[in-house]
Amino acid sequence: MIEFDGVEKRFGDHVVLSELSFAVAPGEHVCLIGPSGSGKTTILRLLMTLEKVDAGTITVGGTSLSHMDKGGTLVPADDKHVREVRKRIGMVFQQFNLFPNMTVRGNLIEAPTRVLGLSKEEATARAQELLDLVGLGDRMDSHPTQLSGGQQQRVAIARALAMRPDVLLLDEVTSALDPELVAGVLTLLRDLGASTDITFLCVTHEMGFARDFSDRVMMFDGGRVIEDAAPEKLFTAPEHERTRAFLHAVVDR
Amino acid sequence: MDNLGTFLSVLSQGLPFTIIATVGGIALTIVLSFVAGLALLSSSRTVRIIARVYVEGLRGTSEVVQLFWIFFALPVLVGFQIVPIWAGILVLGLNHGAYGAEIVRGAVQSVPRAQIEGAIALNLTPAQRMRRVVLPQAVVEMLPPFNNLFIQLLKSTALLSFVSINEITRQAQQVLVPRFNPQAFEIFLLLLVMYLVMSLVITAVMRTLERVAAARVGRTPSARSRRQATGAGVA
Ligand SMILES: Nc1ncnc2c1ncn2[C@@H]1O[C@H](COP(=O)(O)OP(=O)(O)O)[C@@H](O)[C@H]1O
Numbered sequence: 072m073i074e075f076d077g078v079e080k081r082f083g084d085h086v087v088l089s090e091l092s093f094a095v096a097p098g099e100h101v102c103l104i105g106p107s108g109s110g111k112t113t114i115l116r117l118l119m120t121l122e123k124v125d126a127g128t129i130t131v132g133g134t135s136l137s138h139m140d141k142g143g144t145l146v147p148a149d150d151k152h153v154r155e156v157r158k159r160i161g162m163v164f165q166q167f168n169l170f171p172n173m174t175v176r177g178n179l180i181e182a183p184t185r186v187l188g189l190s191k192e193e194a195t196a197r198a199q200e201l202l203d204l205v206g207l208g209d210r211m212d213s214h215p216t217q218l219s220g221g222q223q224q225r226v227a228i229a230r231a232l233a234m235r236p237d238v239l240l241l242d243e244v245t246s247a248l249d250p251e252l253v254a255g256v257l258t259l260l261r262d263l264g265a266s267t268d269i270t271f272l273c274v275t276h277e278m279g280f281a282r283d284f285s286d287r288v289m290m291f292d293g294g295r296v297i298e299d300a301a302p303e304k305l306f307t308a309p310e311h312e313r314t315r316a317f318l319h320a321v322v323d324r
Numbered sequence: 325m326d327n328l329g330t331f332l333s334v335l336s337q338g339l340p341f342t343i344i345a346t347v348g349g350i351a352l353t354i355v356l357s358f359v360a361g362l363a364l365l366s367s368s369r370t371v372r373i374i375a376r377v378y379v380e381g382l383r384g385t386s387e388v389v390q391l392f393w394i395f396f397a398l399p400v401l402v403g404f405q406i407v408p409i410w411a412g413i414l415v416l417g418l419n420h421g422a423y424g425a426e427i428v429r430g431a432v433q434s435v436p437r438a439q440i441e442g443a444i445a446l447n448l449t450p451a452q453r454m455r456r457v458v459l460p461q462a463v464v465e466m467l468p469p470f471n472n473l474f475i476q477l478l479k480s481t482a483l484l485s486f487v488s489i490n491e492i493t494r495q496a497q498q499v500l501v502p503r504f505n506p507q508a509f510e511i512f513l514l515l516l517v518m519y520l521v522m523s524l525v526i527t528a529v530m531r532t533l534e535r536v537a538a539a540r541v542g543r544t545p546s547a548r549s550r551r552q553a554t555g556a557g558v559a
Protein backbone atom coordinates (compact mmCIF):
# COMPACT_ATOMS: atom_id res chain seq x y z
CA MET A 72 0.00 0.00 0.00
CA ILE A 73 2.87 2.35 0.87
CA GLU A 74 6.30 2.08 -0.63
CA PHE A 75 9.39 4.20 -0.04
CA ASP A 76 12.18 3.57 -2.50
CA GLY A 77 15.54 5.24 -1.96
CA VAL A 78 13.92 8.33 -0.52
CA GLU A 79 16.08 11.29 0.34
CA LYS A 80 14.88 14.42 2.10
CA ARG A 81 16.99 17.45 2.92
CA PHE A 82 16.24 20.74 4.61
CA GLY A 83 18.95 22.97 3.21
CA ASP A 84 22.20 21.13 3.87
CA HIS A 85 20.65 19.02 6.58
CA VAL A 86 19.97 15.52 5.25
CA VAL A 87 17.02 14.20 7.25
CA LEU A 88 16.31 11.00 5.33
CA SER A 89 18.70 9.25 2.99
CA GLU A 90 18.31 6.09 0.97
CA LEU A 91 15.19 5.21 2.89
CA SER A 92 13.28 2.19 1.61
CA PHE A 93 10.45 0.33 3.24
CA ALA A 94 6.98 -0.94 2.41
CA VAL A 95 3.71 -1.24 4.25
CA ALA A 96 1.18 -3.85 3.14
CA PRO A 97 -2.53 -3.06 2.75
CA GLY A 98 -4.29 -3.19 6.11
CA GLU A 99 -1.02 -3.40 7.98
CA HIS A 100 -0.52 -1.44 11.20
CA VAL A 101 2.98 -0.03 11.45
CA CYS A 102 4.33 2.10 14.26
CA LEU A 103 7.40 4.29 13.93
CA ILE A 104 9.40 4.82 17.06
CA GLY A 105 12.67 6.55 17.69
CA PRO A 106 14.27 9.59 19.25
CA SER A 107 13.12 13.11 18.57
CA GLY A 108 14.53 14.57 15.37
CA SER A 109 15.08 11.22 13.72
CA GLY A 110 12.75 12.04 10.82
CA LYS A 111 9.53 10.25 11.78
CA THR A 112 7.26 13.25 11.26
CA THR A 113 9.03 14.00 7.99
CA ILE A 114 8.06 10.55 6.69
CA LEU A 115 4.38 11.19 7.40
CA ARG A 116 4.55 14.70 5.96
CA LEU A 117 6.10 13.35 2.76
CA LEU A 118 3.25 10.86 2.48
CA MET A 119 0.66 13.59 3.08
CA THR A 120 2.36 15.64 0.31
CA LEU A 121 3.12 18.41 2.79
CA GLU A 122 6.78 18.01 1.80
CA LYS A 123 8.47 16.91 -1.43
CA VAL A 124 11.15 14.27 -1.75
CA ASP A 125 14.59 15.33 -2.98
CA ALA A 126 15.34 11.93 -4.47
CA GLY A 127 13.75 8.50 -4.69
CA THR A 128 10.06 7.72 -4.99
CA ILE A 129 7.10 7.18 -2.73
CA THR A 130 4.09 5.29 -3.99
CA VAL A 131 0.71 4.84 -2.35
CA GLY A 132 -1.48 2.08 -3.74
CA GLY A 133 0.92 1.82 -6.66
CA THR A 134 0.65 5.50 -7.60
CA SER A 135 3.68 7.77 -7.30
CA LEU A 136 3.23 10.93 -5.22
CA SER A 137 5.78 12.91 -7.15
CA HIS A 138 5.48 11.71 -10.75
CA MET A 139 2.83 10.75 -13.23
CA ASP A 140 2.69 8.96 -16.50
CA LYS A 141 2.13 11.21 -19.47
CA GLY A 142 2.15 9.53 -22.86
CA GLY A 143 4.59 6.87 -21.65
CA THR A 144 7.08 9.21 -19.98
CA LEU A 145 7.34 10.11 -16.31
CA VAL A 146 6.79 13.79 -15.65
CA PRO A 147 6.51 15.67 -12.35
CA ALA A 148 3.03 15.32 -10.86
CA ASP A 149 0.59 18.15 -11.43
CA ASP A 150 -2.02 19.38 -8.93
CA LYS A 151 -4.70 17.10 -10.28
CA HIS A 152 -2.53 14.02 -9.88
CA VAL A 153 -1.49 14.98 -6.36
CA ARG A 154 -5.09 15.57 -5.33
CA GLU A 155 -6.01 12.18 -6.75
CA VAL A 156 -3.43 10.30 -4.64
CA ARG A 157 -4.21 12.44 -1.61
CA LYS A 158 -7.75 11.08 -1.70
CA ARG A 159 -6.45 7.81 -0.35
CA ILE A 160 -4.53 9.31 2.55
CA GLY A 161 -5.70 10.90 5.79
CA MET A 162 -3.63 12.42 8.54
CA VAL A 163 -4.18 13.24 12.21
CA PHE A 164 -1.83 15.80 13.71
CA GLN A 165 -0.27 16.18 17.12
CA GLN A 166 -2.05 19.53 17.60
CA PHE A 167 -5.36 18.33 16.04
CA ASN A 168 -5.47 21.24 13.55
CA LEU A 169 -9.25 21.55 13.78
CA PHE A 170 -10.64 24.64 12.06
CA PRO A 171 -11.64 27.10 14.80
CA ASN A 172 -13.92 29.01 12.44
CA MET A 173 -16.24 26.03 12.14
CA THR A 174 -18.25 23.96 14.58
CA VAL A 175 -17.59 20.26 14.97
CA ARG A 176 -20.21 19.71 12.28
CA GLY A 177 -18.48 22.17 9.95
CA ASN A 178 -15.14 20.48 10.50
CA LEU A 179 -16.66 17.09 9.69
CA ILE A 180 -18.71 17.97 6.62
CA GLU A 181 -16.51 20.62 4.96
CA ALA A 182 -14.27 18.29 2.97
CA PRO A 183 -16.83 15.51 2.34
CA THR A 184 -19.19 18.05 0.74
CA ARG A 185 -16.58 20.11 -1.11
CA VAL A 186 -14.07 17.45 -2.06
CA LEU A 187 -16.10 14.24 -2.28
CA GLY A 188 -19.24 15.97 -3.49
CA LEU A 189 -21.53 14.52 -0.84
CA SER A 190 -24.80 16.34 -0.19
CA LYS A 191 -25.08 18.18 3.10
CA GLU A 192 -27.50 15.53 4.39
CA GLU A 193 -25.24 12.64 3.43
CA ALA A 194 -22.20 14.33 4.93
CA THR A 195 -24.07 15.16 8.13
CA ALA A 196 -25.29 11.59 8.46
CA ARG A 197 -21.74 10.35 8.00
CA ALA A 198 -20.51 12.91 10.52
CA GLN A 199 -23.08 11.80 13.08
CA GLU A 200 -22.11 8.16 12.60
CA LEU A 201 -18.44 8.99 13.11
CA LEU A 202 -19.09 11.21 16.11
CA ASP A 203 -21.03 8.36 17.69
CA LEU A 204 -18.10 6.09 16.93
CA VAL A 205 -15.62 8.39 18.67
CA GLY A 206 -18.02 8.83 21.58
CA LEU A 207 -18.99 12.45 20.94
CA GLY A 208 -22.37 11.96 19.34
CA ASP A 209 -23.88 14.88 21.23
CA ARG A 210 -21.18 17.44 20.36
CA MET A 211 -22.13 18.10 16.75
CA ASP A 212 -22.81 21.79 17.35
CA SER A 213 -20.00 22.44 19.79
CA HIS A 214 -17.14 24.68 18.95
CA PRO A 215 -13.70 23.03 18.91
CA THR A 216 -12.58 25.44 21.66
CA GLN A 217 -15.34 24.14 23.92
CA LEU A 218 -13.88 20.63 23.84
CA SER A 219 -11.04 19.13 25.83
CA GLY A 220 -7.85 18.20 24.01
CA GLY A 221 -8.85 14.55 24.02
CA GLN A 222 -12.24 15.37 22.57
CA GLN A 223 -10.69 17.62 19.94
CA GLN A 224 -8.34 14.85 18.92
CA ARG A 225 -11.24 12.42 18.62
CA VAL A 226 -13.05 14.91 16.39
CA ALA A 227 -9.87 15.22 14.33
CA ILE A 228 -9.79 11.43 13.94
CA ALA A 229 -13.45 11.44 12.90
CA ARG A 230 -12.71 14.26 10.44
CA ALA A 231 -9.96 12.21 8.80
CA LEU A 232 -12.18 9.10 8.70
CA ALA A 233 -14.99 11.06 7.04
CA MET A 234 -12.87 11.12 3.89
CA ARG A 235 -12.77 7.29 3.89
CA PRO A 236 -8.99 7.07 3.48
CA ASP A 237 -7.20 3.81 2.69
CA VAL A 238 -4.20 4.99 4.67
CA LEU A 239 -4.29 6.85 7.96
CA LEU A 240 -1.20 8.68 9.20
CA LEU A 241 -1.04 9.46 12.91
CA ASP A 242 1.68 11.76 14.21
CA GLU A 243 2.05 11.48 17.98
CA VAL A 244 -1.66 12.04 18.32
CA THR A 245 -1.60 11.79 22.11
CA SER A 246 1.52 13.85 22.77
CA ALA A 247 -0.37 17.11 23.28
CA LEU A 248 -2.93 15.59 25.61
CA ASP A 249 -3.17 15.63 29.38
CA PRO A 250 -2.21 12.19 30.73
CA GLU A 251 -5.75 11.27 31.80
CA LEU A 252 -7.05 11.88 28.25
CA VAL A 253 -4.51 9.70 26.48
CA ALA A 254 -6.14 6.35 27.22
CA GLY A 255 -9.47 7.29 25.61
CA VAL A 256 -7.84 8.24 22.32
CA LEU A 257 -5.65 5.12 22.27
CA THR A 258 -8.66 2.90 22.96
CA LEU A 259 -10.45 4.54 20.05
CA LEU A 260 -7.49 3.84 17.77
CA ARG A 261 -7.32 0.20 18.88
CA ASP A 262 -11.03 -0.16 18.08
CA LEU A 263 -10.53 1.43 14.68
CA GLY A 264 -7.60 -0.85 14.00
CA ALA A 265 -9.69 -3.89 14.83
CA SER A 266 -12.86 -2.85 13.01
CA THR A 267 -11.55 -1.35 9.75
CA ASP A 268 -9.16 -2.45 7.04
CA ILE A 269 -7.38 0.90 6.97
CA THR A 270 -3.60 0.84 6.66
CA PHE A 271 -2.13 2.62 9.67
CA LEU A 272 1.24 4.32 9.87
CA CYS A 273 1.72 5.93 13.24
CA VAL A 274 4.44 7.73 15.03
CA THR A 275 4.12 7.24 18.75
CA HIS A 276 5.95 7.41 22.05
CA GLU A 277 3.34 5.21 23.70
CA MET A 278 5.23 1.92 23.74
CA GLY A 279 2.34 -0.02 25.24
CA PHE A 280 0.13 1.11 22.39
CA ALA A 281 2.78 0.39 19.76
CA ARG A 282 3.13 -3.06 21.18
CA ASP A 283 -0.49 -4.16 21.02
CA PHE A 284 -1.66 -2.08 18.05
CA SER A 285 0.97 -2.79 15.46
CA ASP A 286 1.82 -5.69 13.24
CA ARG A 287 5.29 -4.22 12.81
CA VAL A 288 7.40 -1.65 14.58
CA MET A 289 10.14 0.31 12.90
CA MET A 290 12.85 1.83 15.05
CA PHE A 291 14.28 5.01 13.53
CA ASP A 292 17.43 6.86 14.25
CA GLY A 293 19.19 9.53 12.22
CA GLY A 294 16.79 9.07 9.32
CA ARG A 295 17.42 5.33 8.99
CA VAL A 296 15.47 2.25 9.92
CA ILE A 297 17.63 0.67 12.61
CA GLU A 298 15.34 -2.22 13.30
CA ASP A 299 12.13 -3.43 11.70
CA ALA A 300 10.39 -6.28 13.49
CA ALA A 301 7.17 -7.61 14.97
CA PRO A 302 6.41 -5.84 18.25
CA GLU A 303 6.78 -9.00 20.34
CA LYS A 304 10.33 -9.34 19.04
CA LEU A 305 11.33 -5.68 19.05
CA PHE A 306 10.13 -4.95 22.54
CA THR A 307 11.35 -8.13 24.20
CA ALA A 308 14.49 -9.02 22.31
CA PRO A 309 15.71 -6.00 20.32
CA GLU A 310 18.66 -6.84 18.13
CA HIS A 311 20.35 -3.49 18.13
CA GLU A 312 22.06 -1.72 20.93
CA ARG A 313 20.53 1.59 19.77
CA THR A 314 16.99 0.14 20.05
CA ARG A 315 17.75 -1.25 23.48
CA ALA A 316 19.05 2.10 24.71
CA PHE A 317 16.05 3.94 23.29
CA LEU A 318 13.51 1.55 24.81
CA HIS A 319 15.34 1.77 28.08
CA ALA A 320 15.17 5.53 28.01
CA VAL A 321 11.46 5.78 27.18
CA VAL A 322 10.29 3.02 29.48
CA ASP A 323 12.27 4.35 32.43
CA ARG A 324 10.86 7.81 31.90
CA MET B 325 -23.13 80.63 21.41
CA ASP B 326 -26.16 82.33 19.89
CA ASN B 327 -25.20 81.34 16.36
CA LEU B 328 -25.07 77.65 17.20
CA GLY B 329 -28.18 76.91 15.13
CA THR B 330 -26.65 78.56 12.07
CA PHE B 331 -23.34 76.78 12.57
CA LEU B 332 -25.03 73.43 12.88
CA SER B 333 -27.22 73.90 9.86
CA VAL B 334 -24.36 75.11 7.63
CA LEU B 335 -22.07 72.29 8.77
CA SER B 336 -24.88 69.78 8.32
CA GLN B 337 -25.15 70.77 4.68
CA GLY B 338 -21.64 69.37 4.34
CA LEU B 339 -22.41 66.15 6.17
CA PRO B 340 -23.82 64.19 3.21
CA PHE B 341 -20.57 64.78 1.30
CA THR B 342 -18.43 63.76 4.24
CA ILE B 343 -20.53 60.66 4.85
CA ILE B 344 -20.76 59.62 1.20
CA ALA B 345 -17.03 60.08 0.76
CA THR B 346 -16.34 58.09 3.92
CA VAL B 347 -18.71 55.22 3.18
CA GLY B 348 -17.74 55.07 -0.49
CA GLY B 349 -14.07 55.34 0.40
CA ILE B 350 -14.38 52.54 2.95
CA ALA B 351 -16.18 50.30 0.45
CA LEU B 352 -13.50 50.84 -2.17
CA THR B 353 -10.79 50.43 0.45
CA ILE B 354 -12.13 47.02 1.46
CA VAL B 355 -12.29 45.80 -2.12
CA LEU B 356 -8.81 47.07 -3.01
CA SER B 357 -7.31 45.83 0.26
CA PHE B 358 -8.43 42.28 -0.42
CA VAL B 359 -7.54 42.31 -4.10
CA ALA B 360 -4.11 43.84 -3.55
CA GLY B 361 -3.47 42.00 -0.27
CA LEU B 362 -4.11 38.61 -1.83
CA ALA B 363 -2.18 39.66 -4.93
CA LEU B 364 0.81 40.38 -2.68
CA LEU B 365 0.66 36.70 -1.68
CA SER B 366 0.13 35.39 -5.20
CA SER B 367 2.32 32.59 -6.48
CA SER B 368 2.78 34.59 -9.67
CA ARG B 369 5.73 36.95 -9.54
CA THR B 370 4.16 39.34 -12.01
CA VAL B 371 1.00 39.66 -9.94
CA ARG B 372 3.07 40.26 -6.80
CA ILE B 373 5.11 42.96 -8.51
CA ILE B 374 2.02 44.78 -9.81
CA ALA B 375 0.47 44.71 -6.33
CA ARG B 376 3.73 45.90 -4.77
CA VAL B 377 3.97 48.82 -7.22
CA TYR B 378 0.42 49.84 -6.35
CA VAL B 379 0.99 49.61 -2.59
CA GLU B 380 4.32 51.45 -2.55
CA GLY B 381 3.22 53.95 -5.16
CA LEU B 382 0.16 55.05 -3.24
CA ARG B 383 1.59 54.83 0.26
CA GLY B 384 4.68 56.71 -0.79
CA THR B 385 3.04 59.73 -2.37
CA SER B 386 0.99 62.54 -0.90
CA GLU B 387 -2.75 62.09 -0.75
CA VAL B 388 -3.32 65.73 -1.63
CA VAL B 389 -1.12 65.45 -4.69
CA GLN B 390 -2.97 62.28 -5.72
CA LEU B 391 -6.20 64.18 -5.36
CA PHE B 392 -4.99 67.12 -7.45
CA TRP B 393 -3.66 64.71 -9.99
CA ILE B 394 -6.93 62.85 -10.47
CA PHE B 395 -8.88 66.06 -10.33
CA PHE B 396 -6.80 68.35 -12.52
CA ALA B 397 -4.24 66.29 -14.40
CA LEU B 398 -6.24 63.23 -15.37
CA PRO B 399 -9.00 65.15 -17.21
CA VAL B 400 -6.31 66.65 -19.42
CA LEU B 401 -5.13 63.15 -20.30
CA VAL B 402 -8.47 61.36 -20.69
CA GLY B 403 -10.46 64.32 -21.84
CA PHE B 404 -13.28 64.43 -19.31
CA GLN B 405 -13.76 65.70 -15.80
CA ILE B 406 -14.64 63.11 -13.16
CA VAL B 407 -17.56 64.04 -10.91
CA PRO B 408 -15.79 65.58 -7.89
CA ILE B 409 -17.24 63.25 -5.26
CA TRP B 410 -16.32 60.20 -7.35
CA ALA B 411 -12.81 61.52 -7.75
CA GLY B 412 -12.71 61.97 -3.99
CA ILE B 413 -13.92 58.44 -3.29
CA LEU B 414 -11.45 57.07 -5.84
CA VAL B 415 -8.47 58.77 -4.20
CA LEU B 416 -9.56 57.86 -0.67
CA GLY B 417 -10.11 54.23 -1.69
CA LEU B 418 -6.92 53.91 -3.72
CA ASN B 419 -4.84 55.45 -0.99
CA HIS B 420 -6.26 53.59 1.98
CA GLY B 421 -6.54 50.38 -0.02
CA ALA B 422 -2.75 50.45 -0.30
CA TYR B 423 -2.46 50.42 3.49
CA GLY B 424 -5.29 47.90 3.78
CA ALA B 425 -3.48 45.53 1.42
CA GLU B 426 -0.70 45.19 3.99
CA ILE B 427 -3.28 44.56 6.71
CA VAL B 428 -4.84 41.75 4.65
CA ARG B 429 -1.47 40.29 3.75
CA GLY B 430 -0.27 40.32 7.36
CA ALA B 431 -3.48 38.80 8.70
CA VAL B 432 -3.49 36.02 6.11
CA GLN B 433 0.13 35.23 6.94
CA SER B 434 -0.65 35.17 10.66
CA VAL B 435 -2.95 32.17 10.24
CA PRO B 436 -0.91 29.21 11.53
CA ARG B 437 0.64 26.99 8.87
CA ALA B 438 -0.93 24.03 10.71
CA GLN B 439 -4.38 25.22 9.63
CA ILE B 440 -3.39 25.14 5.98
CA GLU B 441 -1.81 21.71 6.42
CA GLY B 442 -5.00 20.45 8.06
CA ALA B 443 -6.87 21.66 4.99
CA ILE B 444 -4.37 20.06 2.60
CA ALA B 445 -4.72 16.75 4.46
CA LEU B 446 -8.47 16.96 3.75
CA ASN B 447 -7.67 17.53 0.08
CA LEU B 448 -9.25 20.98 -0.13
CA THR B 449 -8.15 22.97 -3.19
CA PRO B 450 -5.95 26.05 -2.71
CA ALA B 451 -8.98 28.31 -3.34
CA GLN B 452 -11.10 26.39 -0.83
CA ARG B 453 -8.32 26.56 1.75
CA MET B 454 -8.12 30.32 1.37
CA ARG B 455 -11.84 31.00 1.28
CA ARG B 456 -13.06 28.50 3.87
CA VAL B 457 -10.18 28.19 6.32
CA VAL B 458 -7.63 30.99 6.07
CA LEU B 459 -9.70 34.09 5.36
CA PRO B 460 -12.38 33.51 8.02
CA GLN B 461 -9.60 33.27 10.60
CA ALA B 462 -7.60 36.13 9.14
CA VAL B 463 -10.57 38.50 9.19
CA VAL B 464 -10.55 38.43 12.99
CA GLU B 465 -7.02 39.82 12.92
CA MET B 466 -7.85 42.41 10.28
CA LEU B 467 -10.68 44.18 12.04
CA PRO B 468 -8.77 46.23 14.65
CA PRO B 469 -6.26 47.66 12.14
CA PHE B 470 -9.08 48.28 9.67
CA ASN B 471 -10.86 50.27 12.37
CA ASN B 472 -7.81 52.57 12.56
CA LEU B 473 -7.60 52.81 8.81
CA PHE B 474 -11.28 53.74 8.43
CA ILE B 475 -10.96 56.49 11.02
CA GLN B 476 -7.96 57.86 9.16
CA LEU B 477 -10.02 57.74 5.99
CA LEU B 478 -12.81 59.70 7.66
CA LYS B 479 -10.34 62.39 8.65
CA SER B 480 -8.84 62.43 5.18
CA THR B 481 -12.20 63.45 3.72
CA ALA B 482 -11.30 66.97 4.89
CA LEU B 483 -8.76 67.03 2.06
CA LEU B 484 -11.63 66.97 -0.41
CA SER B 485 -12.18 70.66 0.38
CA PHE B 486 -9.10 71.27 -1.81
CA VAL B 487 -11.13 70.19 -4.82
CA SER B 488 -14.20 72.21 -3.90
CA ILE B 489 -16.30 69.42 -2.45
CA ASN B 490 -18.52 71.04 0.14
CA GLU B 491 -17.83 68.60 2.94
CA ILE B 492 -17.93 69.80 6.53
CA THR B 493 -14.41 71.19 6.78
CA ARG B 494 -14.94 73.29 3.67
CA GLN B 495 -18.30 74.45 4.98
CA ALA B 496 -16.60 75.63 8.17
CA GLN B 497 -13.66 77.25 6.44
CA GLN B 498 -15.29 78.79 3.40
CA VAL B 499 -18.80 79.59 4.62
CA LEU B 500 -18.78 80.04 8.39
CA VAL B 501 -15.38 81.45 9.32
CA PRO B 502 -15.49 84.37 6.85
CA ARG B 503 -18.92 85.35 8.24
CA PHE B 504 -18.39 84.70 11.93
CA ASN B 505 -14.67 85.21 12.21
CA PRO B 506 -14.61 86.05 15.94
CA GLN B 507 -16.29 82.75 16.66
CA ALA B 508 -13.78 80.61 14.78
CA PHE B 509 -12.98 78.83 18.03
CA GLU B 510 -16.56 77.61 18.46
CA ILE B 511 -16.88 76.72 14.78
CA PHE B 512 -13.83 74.51 14.78
CA LEU B 513 -14.75 73.01 18.12
CA LEU B 514 -18.07 71.98 16.64
CA LEU B 515 -16.22 70.56 13.65
CA LEU B 516 -13.99 68.51 15.96
CA VAL B 517 -17.00 67.12 17.76
CA MET B 518 -18.64 66.10 14.48
CA TYR B 519 -15.55 64.17 13.38
CA LEU B 520 -15.30 62.61 16.82
CA VAL B 521 -18.90 61.41 16.75
CA MET B 522 -18.47 59.92 13.28
CA SER B 523 -15.28 58.15 14.29
CA LEU B 524 -17.03 56.76 17.36
CA VAL B 525 -19.73 55.39 15.10
CA ILE B 526 -17.09 53.67 12.97
CA THR B 527 -15.46 52.23 16.09
CA ALA B 528 -18.79 50.98 17.45
CA VAL B 529 -19.55 49.19 14.19
CA MET B 530 -16.07 47.68 14.01
CA ARG B 531 -16.16 46.54 17.64
CA THR B 532 -19.43 44.76 16.99
CA LEU B 533 -17.95 43.06 13.96
CA GLU B 534 -14.89 42.12 16.01
CA ARG B 535 -17.06 40.47 18.63
CA VAL B 536 -19.05 38.55 16.04
CA ALA B 537 -15.91 37.45 14.20
CA ALA B 538 -14.13 36.47 17.42
CA ALA B 539 -17.12 34.40 18.52
CA ARG B 540 -17.14 32.64 15.16
CA VAL B 541 -13.62 31.40 15.69
CA GLY B 542 -14.52 30.39 19.23
CA ARG B 543 -12.73 33.21 21.01
CA THR B 544 -14.30 35.17 23.78
CA PRO B 545 -13.06 38.76 23.95
CA SER B 546 -11.44 38.00 27.29
CA ALA B 547 -9.51 35.04 25.89
CA ARG B 548 -8.37 37.30 23.13
CA SER B 549 -7.15 40.07 25.38
CA ARG B 550 -5.48 37.52 27.65
CA ARG B 551 -3.61 36.17 24.71
CA GLN B 552 -2.57 39.64 23.66
CA ALA B 553 -1.55 40.48 27.20
CA THR B 554 0.70 37.43 27.46
CA GLY B 555 1.92 37.88 23.91
CA ALA B 556 1.31 34.21 23.22
CA GLY B 557 0.54 33.15 19.67
CA VAL B 558 -2.39 31.11 18.48
CA ALA B 559 -1.60 27.41 18.71
N1 LIG C 1 10.61 22.50 7.84
C1 LIG C 1 11.82 22.14 8.32
N2 LIG C 1 12.89 22.94 8.08
C2 LIG C 1 14.11 22.60 8.54
N3 LIG C 1 14.38 21.49 9.22
C3 LIG C 1 13.36 20.65 9.50
C4 LIG C 1 12.03 20.95 9.06
N4 LIG C 1 11.22 19.94 9.46
C5 LIG C 1 12.02 19.06 10.12
N5 LIG C 1 13.29 19.49 10.14
C6 LIG C 1 14.42 18.77 10.75
O1 LIG C 1 14.38 17.45 10.31
C7 LIG C 1 14.74 16.56 11.33
C8 LIG C 1 13.68 15.51 11.52
O2 LIG C 1 12.52 16.12 11.99
P1 LIG C 1 11.20 15.31 12.28
O3 LIG C 1 10.82 14.53 11.10
O4 LIG C 1 10.21 16.27 12.80
O5 LIG C 1 11.67 14.34 13.45
P2 LIG C 1 10.82 13.51 14.50
O6 LIG C 1 9.38 13.58 14.11
O7 LIG C 1 11.38 12.14 14.42
O8 LIG C 1 11.08 14.12 15.82
C9 LIG C 1 14.97 17.40 12.57
O9 LIG C 1 16.37 17.59 12.72
C10 LIG C 1 14.31 18.70 12.24
O10 LIG C 1 14.97 19.75 12.86
Ligand SMILES: [Mg+2]
Pocket residue numbers: 108111112113243274
Ligand atom coordinates in the same frame (compact mmCIF):
# COMPACT_ATOMS: atom_id res chain seq x y z
MG1 LIG D 1 7.74 14.36 15.24
